[in-house]
Amino acid sequence: MTSKVICIVLGGGQGSRLYPLTATRSKPAVPIAGKYRLVDIPISNCLHSGITRIYVLTQFNSASLNKHIKNTYHFSSFSEAFVDILAAEQTPTSGGWFQGTADAVRQSLHHLAVHEFDYVLILSGDQLYQMDFEDMIDQHIKNEADISIATIPVHVNDVPGFGILQTDHESMVTAFVEKPKSGFDKLVSEVSPEMEAQGRIYLASMGIYIFNRKLLYELLQGNESTDFGKEIIPQSIDEHKVLSYQYEGYWTDIGTISSFFDANLELTDDIPQFNLFDKNYIFTRARMLPPSKVSGTHMEKAIIADGCIINASHVIRSVVGIRTRIGFDTTIENCYIMGSDNYQTLEQIQECQDKDQPIMGIGDRCNIKNAIIDKNTYIGNDVSINVDGTLPDGDYPTHTVKDGIVVVKKRAVIPNGTVI
Structure with missing residues (x-):
C-alpha cells in the first residue's frame, strides 16, 4: 500500500530553543551522531518502509538543508522516487510565510496534486526514532480510519509537555488535550501490560499523521487553521474516525540543547536505545x-x-x-x-x-x-x-x-x- 502514499516532512520553525546550533541552519539540518543530519532520520524511515515520494517543506535558514537534500538523495531516472524541497513561496493565493504545520501543508497542496496517491504521511524533521510506517498505514486502512496519529505511552511526569490523546477500546481517539496542566486522571488510555507496568499510561502525540487524501484537502481548504496539533486534530475527533497507532520503541523530540546533547551521548551506550547498527541503517550523504x-x-x-x-x-x-x-x-x-x-x-x-x-x-x-x-x-x-x-x-x-x-x-x- 505504500505505493499509494506520499510523504511530507515538515522543516520546522526558527528552532530558537536549539540556538546557537540553529543560528545559521534549520533544525532538520543540525548534524547528529557525527555524520548524519536530523532530516535523514524521517527520510530513512520512509525509504525503509517503501515510501519513496517525499517532499521536505523548508522556510527558516534553509540553505544548508537544501544543499544536503540535493547532494544526498538521488534515484534512478527510471524510478518515480524523489526527495524534493518545497520552500515557502509567494503565489497568487498565498503571499506569506508558513504560519504553522497545517498552513505549511495547505500552501503546498498544489504541488501534491500532480501525483496519484490516496494517503498523505506527515512527519516532523527533528525527531529521533526508527518506525515501520508500512505497518501504520496497514492499520490505518484496516480500521477504515480517516486520520491516524502515531502515539507513544508516557509517564504522568511527561504529560504537560505533550499533546495527550484518549482512546476507546478500539484505539479510536475520543479526546485530545494540548499540553494539559491538570486533570490527568481523565486522560488515561489502554496500553500494553509492559507500558502499564512502567507507569506509562498516557498517550502522547508524536506529531506523525496519516490523512486520507480527500479529507486532508477538505480540512485545509475549508478553514484557516494553521496547526495540526492545536487545531486540525481536535476539530476532527468528533466528526471523523481518528485512529491512535501506538508505538513503544525509542523516540525523542530534539527540541532543546539538553535533549539534543543527551540523544547524541546515549548513542555511546553499550546497547543504545537508538541502534545505529540496525539493518535499517540511516541514509545520508556519501x-x-x-x-x-x-x-x-x-x-x-x-x-x-x-x-x-x-x-x-x-x-x-x-x-x-x-x-x-x-x-x-x-x-x-x-x-x-x-x-x-x-x-x-x-x-x-x-x-x-x-x-x-x-x-x-x-x-x-x-x-x-x-x-x-x-x-x-x-x-x-x-x-x-x-x-x-x-x-x-x-x-x-x-x-x-x-x-x-x-x-x-x-x-x-x-x-x-x-x-x-
Missing part, C-alpha cells in the same frame, strides 16, 4: 573520506566518524564527527564534536602555527567536558572548557551555555590558553 587515524589515545564509549586524525590522551563517552582533528595530550569527556566541512592544507596549518593562531580542530593539552563543539571551529592549545563546576546560562561571542552544557559556536576561534 562522502569519499579516508578512514580515521588514532594514535596513543585511550577511548572509552566513543563513536568516531570518518576522516578524523586523533592524537588525544583520552576520549570518553563522546561522539566525534567527520574530519575532526584533536591534538596531543588532550582530554575529551562527555562531548559531541561535530567535525569540519573541509581539511586545512599543510600550508594553511603552517601559516597558522607561524602566527601562533589555532588551526582547525582542537589543539594540544586541552581539557573539554560536557560540551558541544559545532562545525569548523578553531580551538587553540591549552584550552579548558567547562571543567570546574556548572557554568551559569549565558550567550557570548564564541559560545553559549545552556543547562550546564557549553556550545562552542560554528566557526568560533578560541585562542590558546582560554578558560571557559
Whole structure:
C-alpha cells in the first residue's frame, strides 16, 4: 500500500530553543551522531518502509538543508522516487510565510496534486526514532480510519509537555488535550501490560499523521487553521474516525540543547536505545573520506566518524564527527564534536602555527567536558572548557551555555590558553 502514499516532512520553525546550533541552519539540518543530519532520520524511515515520494517543506535558514537534500538523495531516472524541497513561496493565493504545520501543508497542496496517491504521511524533521510506517498505514486502512496519529505511552511526569490523546477500546481517539496542566486522571488510555507496568499510561502525540487524501484537502481548504496539533486534530475527533497507532520503541523530540546533547551521548551506550547498527541503517550523504587515524589515545564509549586524525590522551563517552582533528595530550569527556566541512592544507596549518593562531580542530593539552563543539571551529592549545563546576546560562561571542552544557559556536576561534 505504500505505493499509494506520499510523504511530507515538515522543516520546522526558527528552532530558537536549539540556538546557537540553529543560528545559521534549520533544525532538520543540525548534524547528529557525527555524520548524519536530523532530516535523514524521517527520510530513512520512509525509504525503509517503501515510501519513496517525499517532499521536505523548508522556510527558516534553509540553505544548508537544501544543499544536503540535493547532494544526498538521488534515484534512478527510471524510478518515480524523489526527495524534493518545497520552500515557502509567494503565489497568487498565498503571499506569506508558513504560519504553522497545517498552513505549511495547505500552501503546498498544489504541488501534491500532480501525483496519484490516496494517503498523505506527515512527519516532523527533528525527531529521533526508527518506525515501520508500512505497518501504520496497514492499520490505518484496516480500521477504515480517516486520520491516524502515531502515539507513544508516557509517564504522568511527561504529560504537560505533550499533546495527550484518549482512546476507546478500539484505539479510536475520543479526546485530545494540548499540553494539559491538570486533570490527568481523565486522560488515561489502554496500553500494553509492559507500558502499564512502567507507569506509562498516557498517550502522547508524536506529531506523525496519516490523512486520507480527500479529507486532508477538505480540512485545509475549508478553514484557516494553521496547526495540526492545536487545531486540525481536535476539530476532527468528533466528526471523523481518528485512529491512535501506538508505538513503544525509542523516540525523542530534539527540541532543546539538553535533549539534543543527551540523544547524541546515549548513542555511546553499550546497547543504545537508538541502534545505529540496525539493518535499517540511516541514509545520508556519501562522502569519499579516508578512514580515521588514532594514535596513543585511550577511548572509552566513543563513536568516531570518518576522516578524523586523533592524537588525544583520552576520549570518553563522546561522539566525534567527520574530519575532526584533536591534538596531543588532550582530554575529551562527555562531548559531541561535530567535525569540519573541509581539511586545512599543510600550508594553511603552517601559516597558522607561524602566527601562533589555532588551526582547525582542537589543539594540544586541552581539557573539554560536557560540551558541544559545532562545525569548523578553531580551538587553540591549552584550552579548558567547562571543567570546574556548572557554568551559569549565558550567550557570548564564541559560545553559549545552556543547562550546564557549553556550545562552542560554528566557526568560533578560541585562542590558546582560554578558560571557559
